[in-house]
Amino acid sequence: DGGITQSPKYLFRKEGQNVTLSCEQNLNHDAMYWYRQDPGQGLRLIYYSQIVNDFQKGDIAEGYSVSREKKESFPLTVTSAQKNPTAFYLCASSPYRSGANVLTFGAGSRLTVL
Amino acid sequence: AQKITQTQPGMFVQEKEAVTLDCTYDTSDPSYGLFWYKQPSSGEMIFLIYQGSYDQQNATEGRYSLNFQKARKSANLVISASQLGDSAMYFCAMREENTDKLIFGTGTRLQVFP
Secondary structure (H helix, E strand, C coil), X not given: CCXXXXXXXXXXXXXXXXXXXXXXXXXXXXXXXXXEECCCCCEEEEEEEEECCEEEECCCCCCEEECCCECCECCEEECCCCCCCCEEEEEEEECCCCCCCCCEECCCEEEEEC | CCEEECCCCEEEEECCCCEEECCEEECCCXXXXXXXXXXXXXXXXXXXXXXXXXXXXXXXXXXXXXXXXXXXXXXXXXXXXXXXXXXXXXXXXXXXXXXXXXXXXXXXXXXXEX
16 A cells, blocks of 8 residues: 555654654655644644755754655654754655645654653 | 634534634735645544635535635635544645645644534
């Protein structure tokens, strides 16, 4: 079945440590996105990528980094520079410039900083 | 800058009744798309319905319809014949043609009671 796989589902990190969240899709979508969700709030865009080897900052990119070396993969690194990293992280993908460009989401990764 | 506003943090509706979830938006781009997503307690985001800025008719998908009032910049979601399984968070989102970013509102928590 086509879809988006995020791992790990739950992750605990000590302060000062970098952590990488994985996002893989087999939908042959060009565009991929990372969102952050805090309790009781909407989704905020961290980074997005429309093609391989290219990506753009979203609204809250500080303290995060990404890479897009392969079409199907878009990992997100939460660095020690991110002041409040505890949150629910959602990865999504969509066809690029194709009709409604509906996003397909992964199941999310919940990061807790101890 | 684009902006999405959902003014109802929580809504209650009795099973089998209809409910309207409000969404207003702000953009200077003449070409944009409006989306509604559902987020159950499990966390995944489920696409419900899409409305393009140039669409003449209001979008409908089964029990979901979008009341699109372009002059008022509103895109309210109407759920008819509510079911217990409709209890979830609902997010309105907008994508502008020139940015390709999907921006979300803060969401409305809908609770359906018997």
